[in-house]
Amino acid sequence: MTWLCWALAGTTAIQLAPNPLYVLVVIGVAWVVVSAHGLGGPFARAFPWLVAAATVFGILRVVLTAITTHGGSDVLFSTPSFTLPEVLGGFTVGGTIETQAVVYAAAEGLVIVGIVAVFAAFNAVVSHYELVQTAPRAFHELGLVVVVALAFVPSIITSIHDVGEADRARTGGRIVRRGRLLRRIVPVLESGLERAITLSESLDSRGFGHRGPSARERGAGWCGALALLGLGAAFVALVASEGAIALVLAIIGAVGLGAAIVLVSGASTRVRYRRRPLTAADFACIAVVIAAPVLVGVVSLVGDATLKWPVDPLLWPSVHVLPVVALLALLAPCARQPAAVMATAPPRIRTAPPATVDAP
């Protein structure tokens, strides 16, 4: 929960203050958070890769923007140009490359890198299963599907590597290119399929879906169907500009959806293991974290010119102390013990009395 707030606060703050220097502050914060709280799993290792991928994307965007956007005053240099036919948009590719366009695109690219960094940090510090555990019960099955699918990603990466190596080793190091794709894809798919079957048997053997659907769940199913119908019809009515009917239908749909969620949550017999309610420290942490975008928002309402960076005329971006302090509030989770900061993480202290250690 805390981390969810953190990620939302981080992305909001970036969008409120797209000045590159402020964005760099947020990226730095994300990096500090990952190194302090990363869980060490494959997603924590993915952090630098995701940031690198976003950077490459940003650079690509700079190049594309630079050769297609024109109209700045400071010309950097000129390249041969041609204008596309009207059918393809009719814009000019190449020609003068202006400083403003390049800088503007770079600044926007940096914002994207910043948002990806916050997202990657969120993935690195949160345990996805615990995230599912905090979702309403109605969404538990759906969430579990997503978590299991995510758990497949690292195993597929390992599998791709192993298969490639096996293919190379089979011929004693001689590389045969013809048909290589097939030789490398088929074993990965087949191994993945076998793994999926084993996992489904494991789920089944361990009592997943133990009870079967209850009357309430069936009721919830009908409610859900009704809700979807209502919302769909509301959309049709809206398109036909029948505002009043659309409103009524949308309300019916929303009520149905709400009823379905309530029914399913009530019907679930699952008991959650080690739910950890939010403590006062968690609330404090959330409050500090949320303060960051709120403060930035207030600053922007007051009218701080440094939040956005005007590129025309080109000036060195300036910084005020207050927004930086506000952004540094995102570091709040680092002030606490790594284990305690995850809203749902098990506390380190063993609570089981020693008497239960022996077998019953």
Add this chain to the structure above:
Amino acid sequence: MSAFEFRQVSFAYPDADLALREVDFEVAPGEILLVVGSSGSGKSTLLRCANGLVPHSSGGRFSGDVIAFGRSTRSHHPRELADVVGFVGQDPEAQFVVDQVEHDVAFVLENLGIPEQAMRRRVEETLDALGIAHLRDRSPSTLSGGERQRAAIAGALAAAPSALVLDEPTSQLDPQGADDVLAAVSRLNADLGTTVVLAEHRLERAAPLADRAVLVDGGRVASPASPRAVLTGYAGAPSVTRLGRLLGWDPAPLTVREARDAASKHPLIGATIADPLSDARGDMLVRATNLEVMLGAQRALANATIDIGQGEVVALLGRNGAGKTTLLRALARLVEPSRGRVDGSGTVAYVPQDPGSLLFAPTVRGEVAETLRLLGRRDDDAVEAWLERLGIAHLAERHPRSLAGGERQRIAVAAVAVGGAEVLMLDEPTRGMDAASRNALEHAVKAHAAAGGAVVLATHDIELAAQCATRVIVLGDGEVIVEGPARAVLAGSLYAPQVLRVLPPFLTVTDVEIALARTQQP
């Protein structure tokens, strides 16, 4: 009431012949039942019947009835038996649902809707029962093989089932890991009275634990009897049992201790034997000098200097994670060493630990022929010769993925060896293999070495090393700890082969057989 009742069970997978034929026996509550049989004989199918995975998950034709603690699997799905039967399949890694040990253990309890307080207690007890409480926060993918297997058993055990069904729980483990897992299983049986049904190929440790054993052969299951009675005539019996059979000891021993009592006055003890293979080394094929390999930030191999010569079979021993696989991969030039170098004139081929990463052709024959096709050759005789040599000729038209683990392993070896590389690197080749397959593999390995090639085996299987290695290298923590002739190295080891511990200086039953023949000749 018996724990499991199999009543005239016959079963065939979709579009296949019968995998089980009229199986009819009972498992008593509180016993450890050992299921033995060759690769592909139907052991796994039998085990999967116990909680209804067959036929509910597998499909196919099923007749007869299996009653688990009074509930028929005809009317109950595996999930409805989760509170009485815990099941752990062959591949523990693919069975974890949650990426954290503690929550994975709690998964079954959450499904069964156990109250939260009881659930906390049950998880703590289960973690302690298997000795993995210190691993609670870890991800299963970061655990060693033995730890992972114990965590998987914990996931099945948390619901406090009356029975545990384990399919080859020690096949991927080093001797220490296997000991840990079997000790945990036997403790559960003794303390909680949990019924255990256990399929195994490596019987040295499992056989003494079992109360009764059944033999599965071609889908038929004989009625359960004492392990001694079942194993006395069984080809895959522990080597002490086979030794007892050879020397006419009655009753046949199951443990080293029993055998040692019987052997104490045997005239062969202390006999001198010549090592015919120790000087057989020919030209150097591959040489590694001061090899150091980094995997990420971890040093997987340090300062390894190794020569592999013609006619050699080198066994690499060492616990899980000691650097055996890394050394093989480095010798096969699949990883770039950070220091040192690998040189030599010999061509090197490598068979990975998991044959699944190699197999892709629709038939076994096609899989073996594929390697030659890749090398731009066509040699049907060579393909047939390797199929024959590894004892898989009768499976030539089957789909590799439809076969059991030990069979796949041999297909992978055949598919790589057929390419004619001089040095073969086999990574854990006897995983899940029965006695006949192991014999076939041993002969193939020796024949390859005798024909001027060399073989390097990374293995936990001490008996395999004793049987065919000319030289043994023990790795620990990425370093070469001992290197020398097989007999000399194995004699000093805590995990010496069974025969050596009973009748030194003999390493294998075959050695004793040869010595006996010699003493009887004059």
